Amino acid sequence: MKYYSLNKKAPNTTFEEAVVRGLAPDKGLYFPESITPLEASFFENIEDKSNAEIALEAIRQFIVPEIPEDILKTIVEGTLSFDFPVVEINKNISTLELFHGPTMAFKDVGARFMARCLGYFNKTNTNDITVLVATSGDTGGAVANGFLGVKGVNVVILYPSGKVSDIQEKQLTTLGQNITALEVDGVFDDCQDMVKQAFMDKELTSKMQLTSANSINIARWLPQLFYFIFTYKQLKSKYKDIAFSVPSGNFGNICAGMVAQKLGLPVKHFIASNNANATVVNYMLSQTYSPKPSIQTISNAMDVGNPSNFIRIQELHNNDFETLKSNLSSFSYTDNETREALLELYSDFNYVADPHGAVGYLGAKDYLKNNEAHVVFLETAHPTKFLDVVEDVIKENIDLPPQIEAVMDKEKVATKIGTYEELKGFLLK
Numbered sequence: 001m002k003y004y005s006l007n008k009k010a011p012n013t014t015f016e017e018a019v020v021r022g023l024a025p026d027k028g029l030y031f032p033e034s035i036t037p038l039e040a041s042f043f044e045n046i047e048d049k050s051n052a053e054i055a056l057e058a059i060r061q062f063i064v065p066e067i068p069e070d071i072l073k074t075i076v077e078g079t080l081s082f083d084f085p086v087v088e089i090n091k092n093i094s095t096l097e098l099f100h101g102p103t104m105a106f107k108d109v110g111a112r113f114m115a116r117c118l119g120y121f122n123k124t125n126t127n128d129i130t131v132l133v134a135t136s137g138d139t140g141g142a143v144a145n146g147f148l149g150v151k152g153v154n155v156v157i158l159y160p161s162g163k164v165s166d167i168q169e170k171q172l173t174t175l176g177q178n179i180t181a182l183e184v185d186g187v188f189d190d191c192q193d194m195v196k197q198a199f200m201d202k203e204l205t206s207k208m209q210l211t212s213a214n215s216i217n218i219a220r221w222l223p224q225l226f227y228f229i230f231t232y233k234q235l236k237s238k239y240k241d242i243a244f245s246v247p248s249g250n251f252g253n254i255c256a257g258m259v260a261q262k263l264g265l266p267v268k269h270f271i272a273s274n275n276a277n278a279t280v281v282n283y284m285l286s287q288t289y290s291p292k293p294s295i296q297t298i299s300n301a302m303d304v305g306n307p308s309n310f311i312r313i314q315e316l317h318n319n320d321f322e323t324l325k326s327n328l329s330s331f332s333y334t335d336n337e338t339r340e341a342l343l344e345l346y347s348d349f350n351y352v353a354d355p356h357g358a359v360g361y362l363g364a365k366d367y368l369k370n371n372e373a374h375v376v377f378l379e380t381a382h383p384t385k386f387l388d389v390v391e392d393v394i395k396e397n398i399d400l401p402p403q404i405e406a407v408m409d410k411e412k413v414a415t416k417i418g419t420y421e422e423l424k425g426f427l428l429k
């Protein structure tokens with residue numbers, strides 16, 4: 001499979017090069033040259049297959065033979081060593097819990113898959129690859145954990161000092177080995193700017209192979225299509241029309257669901273559920289795309305004013321607004337509405353959600369006002385990762401899961417930096 005740049009000013013390339021580069025030389029996102037639907041029998045007999053078998057069949061065309069099938073099988077099995085349960089909320093709404101991985105965020109799937117692919121490609125290289133990431137919270141932990149111990153790959157994570165939760169900081173700073181945490185005196189945008197500057201620094205990039213690990217990278221983006229198919233496997237005997245409500249920030253997750261749909265997965269509709277960062281909601285109303293600076297909210301992993309994957313969503317719908325509109329609805333919610341949804345889920349259905357899942361629940365309810373379907377909202381993080389907000393709303397303490405408890409006792413190790421020159425000095429040393 002070849003990949004092309006959505007800016008159309010760079011040569012087509014291989015899976016390997018697209019993964020190692022992250023972004024095309026013309027700064028465009030990579031996109032697969034074709035998406036061939038799976039055989040109808042794949043969906044007819046899905047109950048008989050394990051998650052790893054489903055995932056392998058679904059992603060094979062994008063990756064084999066550049067990664068041989070038997071190795072891809074090992075990568076998929078290693079990535080998916082936890083559960084993806086669908087929990088029924090009521091007769092019209094269920095939730096897909098994506099927080100059973102090691103850092104309790106859905107990003108575990110993409111990060112673990114990408115780490116294994118890079119590890120495979122870099123096995124025979126003598127030069128290490130450096131993965132450079134800026135994080136406002138969840139990405140850093142999932143990437144750090146996913147890449148831990150992968151030979152030939154060093155991970156450097158920049159996070160804003162005092163701006164991530166205690167749990168998130170522990171997940172970033174206690175692993176050691178090939179993972180280094182840099183505590184930046186600044187906010188998330190400063191971390192992001194430093195990372196961008198590093199990628200554009202010719203002196204630096206001539207001396208080391210740098211890559212990114214956000215959902216721009218196809219190896220982190222594509223495997224997110226797996227769990228939409230796992231949901232179908234669990235619900236197909238019960239519900240005919242299934243729609244997905246996806247709490248969205250950079251729109252990588254929902255876009256991967258749309259790739260699953262292109263593969264033949266029966267999905268009635270997608271709902272992009274947003275917090276106050278409503279760039280896509282406004283686009284769907286006005287057909288004018290105007291990115292905005294991000295607004296801080298209690299569902300902070302979705303505080304994105306210019307979603308990088310939206311361009312991939314448009315490509316999947318042939319850049320045709322009417323086609324997109326028939327497949328995607330989009331809603332935006334305030335923090336107060338999100339808190340009310342958390343409380344409603346808890347008091348009416350005895351379900352403890354996190355703020356991102358609560359936004360997804362609100363999207364599901366709004367869609368159901370005018371449509372019939374069974375709507376599955378994605379629970380993208382475990383509620384303990386947003387402990388302050390959740391406990392304050394439901395007025396109960398929630399127990400720390402073992403994955404989280406294990407890191408809380410470990411000692412933080414981070415190097416403080418304040419300027420780009422300090423980052424560069426650190427990388428070159």
Ligand SMILES: *Cc1c(COP(=O)(O)O)cnc(C)c1O
Nearest residue numbers: 248249250251252253301380381
């Ligand atoms: C990253 C993240 C999101 C947003 O996912 P996108 O793929 O960027 O749209 C939603 N919820 C949580 C908890 C996240 O960490």
